Every structure is written in C-alpha cells, then in structure tokens.
Amino acid sequence: MADQGPYVVEETSPTQYALMYGPVRDEPYPIPAVNLSKIDPKFYRRQVRDPTGEKPGTLVVDTPSRYLYLVQERGMAMRYGIGIGRQGFDWAGDATIKMKREWPTWTPPPEMVDRQPELEKYRDGMEPGVHNPLGARALYLFEGNRDTLYRLHGTQEAFSIGRAVSSGCVRLLNQDIIDLYNRVPVNSKVKVRPLDAPALSV
Numbered sequence: 586m587a588d589q590g591p592y593v594v595e596e597t598s599p600t601q602y603a604l605m606y607g608p609v610r611d612e613p614y615p616i617p618a619v620n621l622s623k624i625d626p627k628f629y630r631r632q633v634r635d636p637t638g639e640k641p642g643t644l645v646v647d648t649p650s651r652y653l654y655l656v657q658e659r660g661m662a663m664r665y666g667i668g669i670g671r672q673g674f675d676w677a678g679d680a681t682i683k684m685k686r687e688w689p690t691w692t693p694p695p696e697m698v699d700r701q702p703e704l705e706k707y708r709d710g711m712e713p714g715v716h717n718p719l720g721a722r723a724l725y726l727f728e729g730n731r732d733t734l735y736r737l738h739g740t741q742e743a744f745s746i747g748r749a750v751s752s753g754c755v756r757l758l759n760q761d762i763i764d765l766y767n768r769v770p771v772n773s774k775v776k777v778r779p780l781d782a783p784a785l786s787v
Contacts, residue, residue: 602629606760609721613688614714616721616741616759623743628652628666630761635662636785639776644682644737644769646755646777648675650784651747653737653755655768663768665761668745669780670753676735677779680726682771688713689723694734715741721759722766726775737775738762 597605606619606629628651635656637645645654648669654662669675690710698704711717720739727733736754739762745751746758755777757765778785 597629597631602626605630606758609760609763612721614721616715619743619758619760621743624666624746624758628747630663630665630764632657633662633664635660637662637776640774642769642773644765644773644775645785646737646775647782647785648677648778648780649782652785653757653765654785655765663765665757665765666746668740668742668747668751668756669749670751670755671749675749675780676733676753677777677782678728678733680728680733680735680775680777682724682737682769682773682775683727683732684725685766685769685771686719686723686725687766688721689717689719689738691717691719715759720756720762722762724762724766724769735777737765 606621608618609616637654637656639645639656641656641658643656647654651667651669653665653667656662690713692710693704693707698708719736720741722739724737726735738754738756739759740756741759743758745756
C-alpha cells in the first residue's frame with residue numbers, strides 16, 4: 586500500500602477494503618463488487634485528520650486532489666475518492682444539499698442532449714439502475730433556491746475515480762455514495778474548491 590500522507594491516522598487492511606467494496610445485495614438493484622484493480626488505493630474511503638478547517642457536517646470537495654471530505658467531530662473527516670468534471674465542465678462554489686434520492690432517475694439537460702444526440706432517448710429520463718449515470722444515490726446541490734444541476738452521485742465506473750471525466754457532477758463509487766448518503770442530512774453545506782486552488786492533501 587502506498588504512503589497515504591500525514592492525514593491518514595489508521596490504515597485499513599486489504600481484506601477490509603475487499604469487504605467495504607464488495608457486492609451490495611440488499612438494494613433494489615444489486616450492486617456488483619468494485620474492481621479494485623481499476624482504482625488507485627489512495628482513493629479508497631478512509632477516516633483521516635481533517636485538513637479543511639470547516640465545521641463538522643460540512644462537505645468539502647477538494648477538486649485539485651480528487652477527494653471529498655465529510656468533516657466530523659474532534660478534528661476528523663471521512664474522505665472519499667471522487668471523479669470530477671472534465672475541463673470546461675468543472676464548477677466551484679458554495680452550495681446546499683436540498684434533495685436526496687435513492688436510485689434516482691437521470692434526466693440529461695437539454696444542452697447535453699444537443700451535444701450528444703444519442704441521449705435523445707433519455708430526454709424525459711432514464712430509469713434507475715446500476716448503469717444509470719447517477720448510480721445508487723444522488724445529493725442535489727442548490728445555490729439558495731436555484732438548482733445548480735450539479736450532483737454528488739454514484740457510479741459503477743471505478744476507473745473514473747481520481748480523474749476529470751464527468752460533465753461537472755462529482756461522482757463516487759456506489760458503495761461510497763451510499764455511505765455518504767447515510768451520513769448527511771438535507772440542508773448540509775457543501776464547499777466545492779476550484780481546480781486551481783492548492784490541494785488540501787496529497
């Protein structure tokens with residue numbers, strides 16, 4: 586296992602990670618195990634010392650390092666590896682989680698359908714499922730009462746974690762978005778740091 590830097594306080598064993606990212610069968614749509622060979626181990630979920638300085642309960646998307654932090658009590662944070670928006674689709678700012686959905690329907694924005702005509706069949710929505718782009722859970726980000734159209738959501742594409750591949754949303758492994766979903770209530774604050782900001786950790 587590679588050195589995880591000064592923020593990691595306790596390393597999890599490979600066996601524990603295999604269980605953490607194993608198949609999830611007690612869902613409406615069974616989730617396959619994550620192919621851990623497709624993801625850098627530094628992006629596995631783990632509890633770390635909080636590098637953000639934010640209040641407990643705040644979510645911090647550290648875009649430069651491809652991590653999402655859920656700030657906890659006593660100077661700790663739960664850290665998740667993420668995939669972010671590719672160049673031209675990244676977003677930064679402060680937001681609030683106004684909605685949470687399990688197995689959401691995905692409706693591509695009209696401008697996305699215009700860019701990718703093959704999505705026309707989903708203009709009115711794509712049914713939930715493992716291959717739905719929003720995955721097992723979605724947290725909807727709002728600025729005030731305005732839907733930003735950005736989401737924190739699940740994915741089955743392990744290779745995308747740690748990379749800039751999305752159309753702006755922040756993606757987590759399905760096993761990780763379920764864990765995060767269960768930890769954060771509606772009205773949680775989210776801070777998305779810009780790509781050119783100094784990374785909070787390595």
